[in-house]
Amino acid sequence: MTVYLELTREFNAGALRAVICSGQAAVLHRLAIASKDGDWILREEPAALAHVLGVLARHGARYRFGAPLDVRWMAAGWSAHLEFRRAGLRVRTDFFTRPPRIHPNELAQMWSEQEGRDPPFTSERILAEMKMTDREKDYPFIGELARRMKDPRDRLLYSRSADDLIELARRDQELVRELAARRPLLERIGAGRRALAEAIQLEMLDLMERDARRLAAYREASSAWAELWPSLARELEDLSLPEAHERMTERAWERLPREVRA
Amino acid sequence: MSERFLSEEDLDLAELTWEELLAWWDLWLHQAQSTNELDEHLYSHGVFRVEPGWKLGPEGVRRATYPSRE
Numbered sequence: 170m171t172v173y174l175e176l177t178r179e180f181n182a183g184a185l186r187a188v189i190c191s192g193q194a195a196v197l198h199r200l201a202i203a204s205k206d207g208d209w210i211l212r213e214e215p216a217a218l219a220h221v222l223g224v225l226a227r228h229g230a231r232y233r234f235g236a237p238l239d240v241r242w243m244a245a246g247w248s249a250h251l252e253f254r255r256a257g258l259r260v261r262t263d264f265f266t267r268p269p270r271i272h273p274n275e276l277a278q279m280w281s282e283q284e285g286r287d288p289p290f291t292s293e294r295i296l297a298e299m300k301m302t303d304r305e306k307d308y309p310f311i312g313e314l315a316r317r318m319k320d321p322r323d324r325l326l327y328s329r330s331a332d333d334l335i336e337l338a339r340r341d342q343e344l345v346r347e348l349a350a351r352r353p354l355l356e357r358i359g360a361g362r363r364a365l366a367e368a369i370q371l372e373m374l375d376l377m378e379r380d381a382r383r384l385a386a387y388r389e390a391s392s393a394w395a396e397l398w399p400s401l402a403r404e405l406e407d408l409s410l411p412e413a414h415e416r417m418t419e420r421a422w423e424r425l426p427r428e429v430r431a
Numbered sequence: 432m433s434e435r436f437l438s439e440e441d442l443d444l445a446e447l448t449w450e451e452l453l454a455w456w457d458l459w460l461h462q463a464q465s466t467n468e469l470d471e472h473l474y475s476h477g478v479f480r481v482e483p484g485w486k487l488g489p490e491g492v493r494r495a496t497y498p499s500r501e
């Protein structure tokens with residue numbers, strides 16, 4: 170079993186607290202093995218985060234630059250990053266409680282659906298939303314995920330294939346009209362395969378720019394924290410993880426905003 | 432024009448048994464450690480892209496240089 174599945178079991182001992190997402194979820198959907206790092210959506214509850222931090226402390230993890238694993242920052246969309254070594258592996262663990270672009274209702278449904286699952290991992294739809302990043306390499310995953318979605322509504326909203334969209338539209342024109350308000354490129358289906366393929370590319374560029382603006386807002390909001398980090402990282406080196414967490418939280422209070430307009 | 436999004440090798444994951452998937456996944460993670468130096472200062476998830484003091488450019492990651500204060 171991979172270290173990321175073992176960690177997931179440890180995070181979820183006794184209660185569901187962590188759901189695997191992004192790269193490792195793509196493996197569990199049997200799409201591709203393409204990420205060395207593990208990332209999880211955590212329950213936005215102090216006890217859940219404390220449990221995860223305890224597991225990481227037992228593995229000898231240390232903080233990388235990022236937000237403290239604390240609900241006050243996680244609720245603002247920040248991510249926390251920790252790392253440890255095990256049997257020749259560099260194990261990187263990335264966490265958030267509010268993944269980008271995921272509606273709270275969808276997140277609540279995820280917690281409900283994943284209860285009792287081993288391993289728990291995000292659905293095709295959540296994974297597709299999370300892959301709408303500023304990196305072009307993530308978009309082929311969305312295209313493949315859409316082909317695995319069972320609901321035609323989801324396939325129309327996420328497909329990145331002109332051929333697939335034309336075929337879906339042939340089966341249900343009414344549904345296409347209904348969803349066009351949410352995904353304007355659906356209106357281009359009638360314009361032909363090439364026009365539709367161009368619209369798919371332009372949509373990707375728009376999504377990439379939107380995510381780049383979001384990340385820029387977090388970069389700007391973390392500038393004072395980044396300036397402090399080199400000296401703080403040296404202070405944390407000699408501390409246990411619980412001590413390092415406490416020190417980080419104290420220092421972050423003045424330097425890392427608990428609200429970001431992204 | 433092909434509309435295949437991922438490679439044949441990637442899509443073959445669907446054919447593996449659970450045990451085969453775990454073994455292949457674990458082997459891949461170990462082999463991928465060979466690139467650790469290249470992404471030491473980078474992030475693959477979350478709201479950060481690069482550690483403070485480093486800059487990500489078209490040619491990869493390099494130490495950030497600051498204008499001298501005169």
